[in-house]
């Protein structure tokens with residue numbers, strides 16, 4: 531297959547999506563990753579918080595490319611088990627995780643916004659520690675790769691394998707968007723992939739220490755995130771509709787090996 535041209539503008543990126551979006555729905559996750567690496571080169575990176583799904587993607591990527599880019603938003607409130615896993619990933623896969631931080635240290639945040647902002651205004655806290663750093667990082671890229679799955683939250687249920695991310699203005703690639711949790715864990719066990727030790731202690735979804743607890747029997751997989759708040763997303767994957775003027779007409783689907 532002829533390699534595609536690296537998009538250099540948002541319009542290029544939207545055209546790129548329009549060209550492959552429909553056909554990519556039938557691609558395997560490995561095929562989606564290969565397409566992303568071939569199409570965007572060093573302008574694409576995997577974004578991960580090192581949940582089970584992220585570990586699947588990292589392992590798959592390591593079998594396709596030896597020097598893929600991987601970044602993580604480090605809120606500075608992560609579990610010791612998560613930091614430990616990050617060290618193990620760097621050793622096992624021979625890569626350096628690009629760690630992205632808020633411009634405010636935890637101490638500065640407390641000085642400016644008061645103590646324990648996550649209890650009074652978790653949306654603001656997530657914006658300061660996750661969304662703004664992510665926006666800054668994505669400004670360097672033409673595409674990002676995520677490990678979201680459609681059945682995780684209602685916000686994610688309409689996600690495509692390859693889509694235009696209007697919120698951040700770049701291509702968004704979701705190779706395992708149609709996978710189930712069972713498929714994720716089967717891959718992890720079959721390929722001996724490292725994972726966060728907290729998953730074995732009833733933490734199916736892991737974020738910051740302040741906003742994550744173990745789930746109880748019968749609870750939803752994400753019930754342990756922001757307990758006590760009507761909040762299921764930190765804002766990274768919330769879709770904002772394109773303005774009508776910038777919609778790109780779908781063109782003939784083409785692509786793949």
Ligand code: SF4
Pocket residue numbers: 605607647648651652653655656657659660737738739740741764
């Ligand atoms: S998950 Fe909690 S502690 Fe972490 S950034 Fe969001 S509100 Fe703050």
